[in-house]
Amino acid sequence: MAAPAAAKGVLVDLGTRAGGGGRGQAPQGEGPDPHRWRALWVTLVAGFMILLDVTIVAVALPSMQRELHASAAAVQWVVSGYALAFALILVTAGRIGDTFGRRRVFLLSLAAFVVCSAGAGAAPTIELLVVARLTQGVAAGCLAPQNSALIQQLFRGEERGRAFGLFGATVGVSSAVGPVVGGLILALAHGAHGWRWIFYVNVPIGVVALLLGSRLLPRVAPGGRGRLDPVGVCLLGAGILALMLPLVLADAGGVRRLWWLFPVGLLVLLLFAGWERRTVRRGGAPLLDPGLLTETRGYATGAGLGSLYFVGFSGVWLVFALFFQNGLGFSPLMSGLAVTPFAVGSAVAAAVAGRLVERFGRLLTVWGLVAVMAGLGSTAVVLWLAPADRAAWYAAPALLVGGLGSGFVISPNVTMTLRDVPVRMAGAAGGALQTGQRLGGAVGTAALPGLFYLTLSATRDDYHDAVALAIGCGLAAMVCAFAVAVLDWRRDRTADHRHCPPETSHSHTHASHG
Structure with missing residues (x-):
């Protein structure tokens, strides 16, 4: 990966470091890959599947437990085992992609994910289902860092911001709509075996993505050293x-x-x-060059911001599910639909943010976090005070505002965090960034529901108090992320003023090195 002198090299502009980085990078006079946008959609579909599988399974756990005669602790591994295996392999898989070729790792990982999905759907016992989910998590963790690395490889400048905008929309929406999609599948697939279609649905989608990926993803010679x-x-x-x-x-x-x-x-x-x-x-x-954290502009702060944001972002979805289903008696599908405004707002804003990040830079995440905090704070107050039969309707506008803000946080943060990472390190860097997000998500999904239950015990099952307090604690993590974003924005402004000529120092254009 990097020799001693290369640690400082991570500061060099990607345009001069990418030679041999891929057709989309246009090194040595080559033009951009003509298939780059279609290739991007293939990677986004695959990325949506693997992130959706983090949350989609939760609504089907009772059905799995009944049919497979499993204990609550055993069936919980169907969710937690996938998340754990996913997080464990991210950085190593990114490094493998950097070394041996991202296209190869992407296609092999996607094929393994499809096979494991079929195995999970057909599992006759809880033990085999857990094994299938663990291996499915490994395959997903191998595939995930290739997505951001391929964007680095295929796109530059404003196009890269737009591509990361779509990637951010995929991350935000897949996390939010898991309960909705899971509820729809269970509603359409009747009978005791209906939960199996939550896994089977990945098979045809994955096969199509695999065939398209083999045709559209660029064939590029591996750029790293052939050892780990x-x-x-x-x-x-x-x-x-x-x-x-x-x-x-x-x-x-x-x-x-x-x-x-x-x-x-x-x-x-x-x-x-x-x-x-x-x-x-x-x-x-x-495995992970220390220069990424110590010398690459914006990487350490962006990774920290993402980890803090996902503490609140990931945790509130379980809190919403507990409130709407256990507190208000909603079905899994209705519970998912109640938070759909957030997912819609996040998808729209993330796509727009991708077109604005080159101009406004870190300022987008600052204002995005303001909107998220305002939206979720208002949601907490509404759910605390609103009558049960109208709570979801009253909370919808606030959730929409929070979702719009989230779209201006996730995708710009990915773009700003990876903007100065050399393409040869893109896989490992993207894997480390996602590992931080997975760790933050694990903290949030453990802490916020735990606080929800503690409040229920202390208030004698007052669900309105419990949801308001749990969301409030999630907001505390977002306030910390906001502080990091402001510090990074101010540092970028100082650096831009220092390096720009006087006549351009007040330009709104952010110094972004594609």
Whole structure:
């Protein structure tokens, strides 16, 4: 990956570093890949599937438990096992794509995901279903970082912002509509076996994406060194496992029983950081170049912002589901439809944000976070005060505002975080960014529902108090993300004024290095 002198090289503009990075990068006089937009849609469909599978399964857990005669703890692994395997492999898979070719890793991972989806749908026992979900999570984690890396490879300048806008819309919408899609599938697929179609539906979509991907994705010679960092892989995997395992087992008392894994995980990650610095000093190829965090403009703050945002973003969806289904008696489908305004707003705003990020830069995420905090704060107040039979209707406008803000957070943050990352590191960098988001999501999905239940116990089943307090705590994480965004925006303004000539220093154009 990077030799000692290469650590500083991460600051060099992608336009001069990308030579050989792919047809879409137009190195050495080559034009842009004519298939780049169709290739993007293939990657987005695959990305939508793997992210949707994080949340879509939750509504079908009762049906799985009844048919397979499983315990609550065992069936919970159908959700938590997928999320855990997904997060564990992200950085390593990104590095593998950088080294051996993103097209190859994307297609192999997508094929494995389709096979595992079919296996999960056909599983006759809970044990085989959990195994299928674990392997499906590994395949999804291998595929995910290739998406952002292929965008880096295929697009430059304003086109890259638009592509990341669509990517951000995919992330936001897939997270939000999982319960809706799951409820629809269960409503259409009658009978005890209806839950199996939640997995089977991936098969035809995945096969079509696989065929199109094999035709449209660019064939580019691998640009990295043909070896990995096995010690780094083991240290990073052990650290992430230690941090995430108590969180994904929170419903079974994992945080209470396994709290000691948190300091262990932090210690292992510190050892990982030391090992990576040692590898760079010795001229080796690290799993994750330390220069990404220490010398790449905007990467560390963008990764931190994304992690903090996903604490609140991921956690509130479970809180909404608990409130609408357990508190108000909604069906899974109606519960999902109640929060659809957020998903719609997020999709629209993310696509628009992709066209504006080159002009406004980090300022988009600042204003986006203001809108998210205003929308979710208003939603908390409405659900706290509104009568049960009108709560969903009254909350819809506030959720729409929050969704519009979210669209201006996720996709611009991805663009701004990865803008100065050399294409040769794009997979590992994208994997690390998504790992932070998965960790933040795990914290949110463990902490906010836990607080919801604690409030119910303290208030004798007052669901309105519980939902308002849990959303309020999710907002606290978003306030922290807002502080990071403001600091990064101010730093960018200072840097732009320092490097721009006096006559252009007040330009609204953000210095974005495609």
